[in-house]
Amino acid sequence: MSKQQPTILVVNDDGITAPGIKALMETVQQLGRVVVVAPDSPQSGMGHAITIGKPLRLDRVELYDGVEMYKCSGTPVDCVKLAVNRIFRGKKPDLCVSGINHGLNNSINVLYSGTMSAAVEGAIEGIPSIGFSLDDYTLQANFKPCLQYVRQIAEQVLQRGLPSGTLLNVNFPAGDNLKGIKVCRQAHGKWAEEFDERMDPHKRPYYWLTGEFQLNDQGQDTDVWALDNNYASVVPVQFDMTAHHAISVLNSWGL
Template identity: 60%
Template sequence: MTKKPLILVTNDDGINAPGIRTLIDVMLTIGNVVVVAPDSPQSGMGHAITLDSTLYVERLIVNGKKTNEYSCSGTPADCVKLGIKEILDRRPDICVSGINHGSNSSINVIYSGTMSAALEAGIEGIPSIGFSLLDYSWNANFEACKKYVKLITENVLKHGLTKGVVLNVNIPNVDQKEIKGVKICRQAKANWEEKFDKRISPQGRDYYWLSGKFVNLDNGEDTDEWALTNNYVSVVPIQFDLTAHHSIQNLNTWDLND
């Protein structure tokens, strides 16, 4: 009898978010699931970890019975660290993060708590995937995600991933019948043109709201933005080694030593 894989599930929208509930349902068809997720939304936290305050973990109880779900007071990266080091009795076979409410394509991956959780597991040598749906609504319909979440997860379990590589998967916000398939992509060159809306509080203090617009600067047809615009699921292999290897040779020509 084949042993079921142990799957660590996390996210950044919080343990009660519809996206993670969908992800849990899909993972239960694949293996044994343990959930360690934030007790409140942690979007945009990036790879933040908790250093200057205590962390709390609470095992959820449903109908008087303990579950394999744990809510954590920390960040998504904290959740993965605690899951691996304290909660699980063995290393998970895979870590999946999401399904995020909103895009984590192109530059968004830098800020994403969803992807930082997956990267944290990748640092530990665990095959990891971050899933996102291009719908920011709390009431987003995740039905079209299920097929591709299962397909990609099963392929990672079957084939493994290159050491140091994590998958960033984004799913277009269309009906499943409109999704044309899966594209392996590179991250598009894009950014946010940001501005701050300055206001004054009733107490007379200045305060700011961050706003802006997303600008795609990349016309390539091999990018995640192109794939998503054309109703493909985008899969981008990313890594936590941020070294700009192509720049090393040039820097070595600098006069930096006496």
Template identity: 60%
Template sequence: MSKPLILVTNDDGIVSNGIRVLAEVMSEIGEVIVVAPDSPQSGMGHAITIGEPLRLIPSDLFDDLGIKAFKCSGTPADCVKLAKHHVLKEKNPDLVVSGINHGSNLAVSVLYSGTMSAAIEGAIEGYPSIGYSLADFSHDADFSHTRDYVKKIAQEVLSKGLAKGVALNVNFPPKQNQRIQGIKICRQAKAHWEEEFDHRKDPYGRPYFWLAGNFVNNDKGEDTDVWAVDHNYVAVVPCQYDMTAHHSIAQINDDWDI
């Protein structure tokens, strides 16, 4: 049997450690193509490039793995679109994987995440898709404990499939002395960022702002992604791009004078 075709992308850029680990693991189970941003795109959400040209340039960064790779001047969502329409052309990937992100994408962060937006774009295109993130923002983060779980989850999706329009948001706890306790299928925690803007001045005296803030989690449920990662589990949240609040439709129709 032919190997599954796996598209690998990310939002930290093609030179990041996380995408290297992801490509290595995926090469153990399938034929891999890498299409990733040429520079960091964290926090870009589902942005796409419409007002300027996109550039797609071959990269030799994965030649030692026998993997064909391209760096893209656009966003993570752009990378998936270009992969579909230009790189893969007549072929459809059996799986789209994004990451491994340097830093978690828990709770509401999924809305801002370029990592997850690439996975969601894959789901929009009709491909089983997974976004992987590690709760460690350091440049030299240790991904070694994620490898077996990255592979296992990908193999499960390849074998069993996903519901149409669903992408998995997978978050790993940071490397610790304690071993990972296992995998939990979770819901997204009802947590958010309380933002602050640090008001500063540049050397010329001109004002600028730097986004800061604290992550606030008042959700005490033990079935959330935040709880799972805090307790050293791998958190898996099924996500969808249909953002309709279905439960509100009847209420609005009943209450509004329309």
């Protein structure tokens, strides 16, 4: 950690008034100066979407005493981009933390998650970044059991940094029986979606996304296994999506 107090950008996808971002903000305030930039409304499932073709609003708000906070009309990724370009004006923060999300972002969910995409954007900007999620969707979610680990992980990243091009995806099981932390890999799984067809009052069909998660991975080194066994899962994530193992295969095609 630098001699000067580190600056920490706090973002999320559940919106600026979500209990999870309050818990995260209050925890990392113990480690440095906090600036909060979050969507003005929930943006779950937005992935790495950005706003193009319409204006963005960024307004200072006073929700908590002594905390510099802004609400943004855009996506979680917009929040990070605006923070870097307009609030920090090129002097990047020492750490970007996203969450604490209401609901898990393990396995394939990392691709859809606004929480994790905000952290990915931080990493793209060269900022050490972490996404935090808890397996509880309710507004009454109990974040207390995981906060010591949030602080521990954030403090380690501030002190040690992260390997180039990587960030951390951290997920917590719900409940008071958290055993500790497991560094692991992303489980192989997918969503088997269904679309429930319904009729509006004008007799026009509309569709409601449903489905279930299908796990195709019984490994005991995965985030799903860790969470099922009451451990926090920590998965190092990279935004370079190159399938390096396939390059030699494509070269063999003689393209």
